Amino acid sequence: MATMQRLQNTGLELFYAQGYYDTSIDDILKKLDLSKGAFYYHFESKEDFFIQIIENLLARKIYSTLIEPIEGHDNPLTLITKCFDDALETAVHNEMDYGCVLSNFLAEFNGKNDVVMRHLNEIVTVWEVNLVTALQKGKFNGYLDRHADCEAAATFIMSSYFGVRILMTSAAPSSKKYRFMSQIRQYFKSIEAKPVNS
Amino acid sequence: MATMQRLQNTGLELFYAQGYYDTSIDDILKKLDLSKGAFYYHFESKEDFFIQIIENLLARKIYSTLIEPIEGHDNPLTLITKCFDDALETAVHNEMDYGCVLSNFLAEFNGKNDVVMRHLNEIVTVWEVNLVTALQKGKFNGYLDRHADCEAAATFIMSSYFGVRILMTSAAPSSKKYRFMSQIRQYFKSIEAKPVNS
DNA sequence: GGTAAATCCGACCATGTGGTCTTTTTATAC
DNA sequence: GTATAAAAAGACCACATGGTCGGATTTACC
Incomplete structure (x- = not known):
């Protein structure tokens, strides 16, 4: 039982670092001294x-870092900001x-690979649905502007996050993070509820 | 001479479609009936x-679709919007x-692969520099808000674009494009020059 | 302690890979 | 026609890959 877990953990580790097609089963086996x-x-x-890794490890990982933190009754824009700040900070301090x-x-x-894609897209969808829900709830609670398009906002938020993560790997991750956060705050300010002039 | 070009063209085509590591030289050769x-x-x-492909084809491609269209003396935010709209529209209508x-x-x-990464990052940097320059010029010409952070905006813009392109491949590219464009307009509105109340 | 199932070993296979090398074809110039 | 060099052919090599399979070793249970 422990062997299966170890295989999956090292598998994800290497697939993430070297890519799926450029990681051989022997690579994983060698690292664990297995046959x-x-x-x-x-x-x-x-x-x-790989599909089992997606289901067992990747899905949970995404859930705990990107989905679970934005659940709650507070301002979703604040929650998302905090969530991204944490996730990016982890990335900045990660050598690898x-x-x-x-x-x-x-x-x-x-x-x-269509089969793998379906599993991956499922995770994307779960994230999207949760984001939209959080935003809609925030709108209902008066945190977002009445005219805000929650679906569009979710797409945009997800896009920008996927994108920075790519950019951060190139160079100067810390400064990239800082710049990204400042501009997503700017964007959030533009869709937050406008103060009523009464 | 023509053979070299054909190899590079089909090379990029297949590397793009199947990935570098999952595309063998024989794949390319077979498609061109070469040895x-x-x-x-x-x-x-x-x-x-591959590096030659990056230099000869990829760099030019990025330049013509993402850099050259934003050069000019008009409002950079308008130019970028138009540029993205075109690029995404092409993607939407592309079956592959x-x-x-x-x-x-x-x-x-x-x-x-550090060597390849350096070449790729060079293209990213060129895009970034051009974006920042365009935004700064736009600021100078009164299109952007005085307080706008051009470097940060460039990072954010690049991030969001990279991200949508990933999301668009999953499902409903057309609607993803629409949502993305609406929100980037929203963001641009938040950094454009505010009307002076005189 | 014995038995059977779960777990793991490692030699083996077919195939595919990047790359080399000798040979042949093709074009060019005289 | 012939000499010369560029261009392309394709057999070949060493190695790595995903996957198989019969057997050895543990483990759990009676």
Whole structure:
């Protein structure tokens, strides 16, 4: 039982660092001092292995870092700001930052493997739905402008986050983070509830 | 001479569609009905081949679609809006859209191949510099708010674009584009020059 | 302690990979 | 026609890959 977990953990680690197609099963096995037999006892194939990683590890990871933190009854714009600030801060301090795990895999599998793509897109959808819900609730509670388009805002927010994570891997992640945060605050200010002039 | 061009064109095509590591030289050769000899007569290695593609094709592509359209003396926010609208419209109507070529390669090579990364990052930097310059000029000409942070805006704009291109490949690209455009307009409105109350 | 199932080993296979090298074709000039 | 060099062919190599399989080793249970 522990072996299966170890395989999945190291699997995600290496797939994230080196990419799925450029990581061999032997790479993972070598790192864990295991053999082919151990691997194919627990998993049918490399693809099956990866899908289980998505379901068991990736989905939870995204949930705990990007979805769960924005649940609540406070101002969603504040929650999202805090959530992104935390996530990006983690990335800045991570020596081995290769960008957002999810968006990297999306880029790698897009157009290549429909089965894997479906699983990845499911996570994207869950994030999107939760974002839209949070924003709509915030609108209902008077935090967002009456005219704000929550679906559009969610798309835009997700886009910008996926994007910075790519940019941050190139150079000067800390300054990229700072700039990004300042501008997303700016954007949030533009869709927040306007003070009524009474 | 024509053979070299054909190799590079099909190379970019396949690398974009299937990824660098999942595309073999034989794949490219087969599609062009050429042999190993032809390839290694023109290029030293697969990596050398790819770098030449970056320099000769990718760089120009990015320049013509994302940089050149925002040069000029008009309102940069208008130019960028138009530029993105065009680029995304092309993507929407492209059956084989696998996202932004540049950002896909960034995601694939990041942390794996420093040499390639340097070449890719160079393109990113050129785009960034041009964006910042355009925004600063726009500020000077009174199109942007005096307090607008041009570097930060550029980072944010680039991020959001890279991000939508990823999201658009998943599902409903047309609606994603519409939502994205509406929100980037919203953001632009928040950094444009405020009307002076005289 | 014995038995059976779960777990793991590691040799093996077919295939695909980047890359080399010799040979042949093709174009060019005289 | 022939010499010369550019261009392309394609057999070949060493190695890595995903996957298989019969057997060894643990583990759990009676």
